[in-house]
Amino acid sequence: MSAPSPTADLVVAFDSDSAFYWDGAADGRLLAQRCAVCERLWHPPGPVCPHCQALDWSIADLPLSGELYSVAEIHEPGSPIQGTNYLVALAEFTDQHGGPPVRIAANLRGASLAEATIGAAVTVHFEALAGGRALPQFQLAAERGQ
Numbered sequence: 001m002s003a004p005s006p007t008a009d010l011v012v013a014f015d016s017d018s019a020f021y022w023d024g025a026a027d028g029r030l031l032a033q034r035c036a037v038c039e040r041l042w043h044p045p046g047p048v049c050p051h052c053q054a055l056d057w058s059i060a061d062l063p064l065s066g067e068l069y070s071v072a073e074i075h076e077p078g079s080p081i082q083g084t085n086y087l088v089a090l091a092e093f094t095d096q097h098g099g100p101p102v103r104i105a106a107n108l109r110g111a112s113l114a115e116a117t118i119g120a121a122v123t124v125h126f127e128a129l130a131g132g133r134a135l136p137q138f139q140l141a142a143e144r145g146q
């Protein structure tokens, strides 16, 4: 029997700026915003392009595989994942329109800090949360046989 998910009781708090991101995650999609003016991607969600301050944007699907950019091991006894250490990673995802990649943070599951080599391929999976929501999570691609 597997242990209960450490994130199963988390509740996603979102607003009108980030609702698209969480709706996408619930549908198994990793989404970012694409600026209508400079055409660059951005994340985390927000109302204004951080590159050119434009207000018009569209939703862009990201590939469900990326590259590990940075990782940290968290030791936080007061967290919902109390009693365990966990990894938080920043991964880069290719802009399929040829622009600069976009970076997204998530937990890196199923790996130790020693196994989390910068530049390693990661895949995204979506962990079900209460209320029909889902939380994007990373996993080293090699661990899934990819």
Ligand SMILES: [Zn+2]
Binding pocket: 035, 036, 037, 038, 039, 040, 049, 050, 051, 052, 053, 054
């Ligand atoms: Zn822009």
